[in-house]
Amino acid sequence: MSGIADKISNLVGGQQKPTVDPSTETFVGSIDQGTTSTRFLIFDTKGEPVAIHQEEFKQIYPNPGWHEHDPEEIVQSVENCIEGALKQFEKDGHSRESIKTIGITNQRETTVCWDNKTGESLYNGIVWTDTRTAALARELKARPNSDKTEVCGLPISTYPSVTKLLWMLRNVEKVKKAYDAGTLAFGTIDAWLIYKLNGGPAKNIFITECTNASRTMFMDIRSMEYSDEMLDFFSYEFDMRKVHLPKIVRSADTEHFGKLETGSLKGWPITGCLGDQSAALVGQKGFDPGAAKNTYGTGCFLLYNVGDKPVISKHGLLATIAYNFDGKPIYALEGSIAVAGSGVKFLMHNLGFEQQSHKITELAETVKDNGGLVFVTAFSGLFAPYWIDDAHGTMFGITHHTERGHIARATLEAVCFQTKAILDAMEKDSGHKLAELKVDGGMSNSALCMQTQADLVGIPIIRPKMRETTALGAAIAAGFASGVWKDFGELKEVNTAGQTSFEPKMEEKESKRMFKRWEKAVSMSKGWIAEDQAEQGREEDSKATLESAKKDEEAAAKI
Structure with a gap:
């Protein structure tokens, strides 16, 4: 920001408001990417939000039971909210240099597929509430040894990310082509945001945080790694090992999440991430x-x-x-x-x-x-x-x-x-x-x-009086990694008054x-x-069988 713009941003009620020395203040930024809106909040060390900007984005309902988001619009909403909150923050006399780090919290099971060479999203994100995969979920449950809760903690349903990925592989041509080409990247919203905020394919920061990874059905909740048993179970039609899966990392980390590559906070580190419900537990x-x-x-x-x-x-x-x-x-x-x-x-x-x-x-x-x-x-x-x-x-x-x-x-x-x-x-x-x-x-x-x-x-x-606990949880994760807070004891009095x-x-x-x-x-x-979905499932299965047989015939003809 230029010197003139600095002065303008500090004008409140016709009077210049002095910028506070950043060495005397400490703040943590928090990206809160939810189901219906995105927000960026800036917290002080007492857990109080001092600036906030919110932006709603389009909810897409192509068919009954279907719920989608535009992945590119989500990224843009995050960038807009950062700029909006920062403008308010500096207008109130604070310096951006006093923001030590940034955390992320996000809607969880919502699923995005993109091309890892171009960074292009291949279909709308399928939202966690979406129920189009009900017939597919019943199909998976009917397979032998389908109860995998002991491994991944989740039952098969329309809720986890895996059924959404399988649906896209079956039904979205762009996704199938990327799979065949070996360039298909899969991720939940945290992985997509971190990838894009770090500049996309140029840096290829391709990671997912463990509370989010635990919502896919791919992760062993004990080892915190992708489970061979789960990958094998879901590879009956498509080889899950051909899909690029993000590296699983812990919730607070100074290295893996990278840095913002664009906007007024370019170069600022991201050091924490939590799925929204885990973030709320931490914030509480x-x-x-x-x-x-x-x-x-x-x-x-x-x-x-x-x-x-x-x-x-x-x-x-x-x-x-x-x-x-x-x-x-x-x-x-x-x-x-x-x-x-x-x-x-x-x-x-x-x-x-x-x-x-x-x-x-x-x-x-x-x-x-x-x-x-x-x-x-x-x-x-x-x-x-x-x-x-x-x-x-x-x-x-x-x-x-x-x-x-x-x-x-x-x-x-x-x-x-x-x-x-x-x-x-x-x-x-x-x-x-x-x-x-x-x-x-x-x-x-x-x-x-x-x-x-x-x-x-x-x-x-x-x-609590201050109910932005989800965003606060992401700030706490980032703050722990970067040394803003050293231990849980320092948070004892945070957000207790009122x-x-x-x-x-x-x-x-x-x-x-x-x-x-x-x-x-x-x-x-x-x-x-149930009957309507079963009929729909039979039609989809028949279509998939015909397409598979056609591919087999084409492959045989080339031999």
């Missing part, structure tokens, strides 16, 4: 076994720290990596809910209920209860602990007295019921009942939703009655699309 300082957090975002994700050994769930939960700062991974049990904040957006955008999300809570507060209404928001099937791919959104209990307020209330309650089901499963797997649950994410702003949650689970819900506790108020008998009604509704929501 869930460093001790038994600590748990629930993030109410587009979806809803509950992570429970189980310590330095993975716990393989017997009750429908996922085993995943919580974080790995020093080469010794910490593990978590995870319960994933596909629809949380996206249910609120459904009421706003699809049904025209309100223009602002907080108005949905106000609408829900116009009625004293749900009026007997239960809304199973299975827009993408049901995730943990049910794992029902063929469920669809289903509403039960509609009468002449049902109002919009009842629907709004039932939408909020759907998230709370599923959280209750996950906590019950975690208690069975761990043998311990939680003492409290820390929360964050957009829906945690709703006091009604949080009070309902406390009533249903019967433990206090703790909501927190709110929601205590259970409902009688246990009423809470159990409501949950029993929810479970009945879940059982009735099953099977709505």
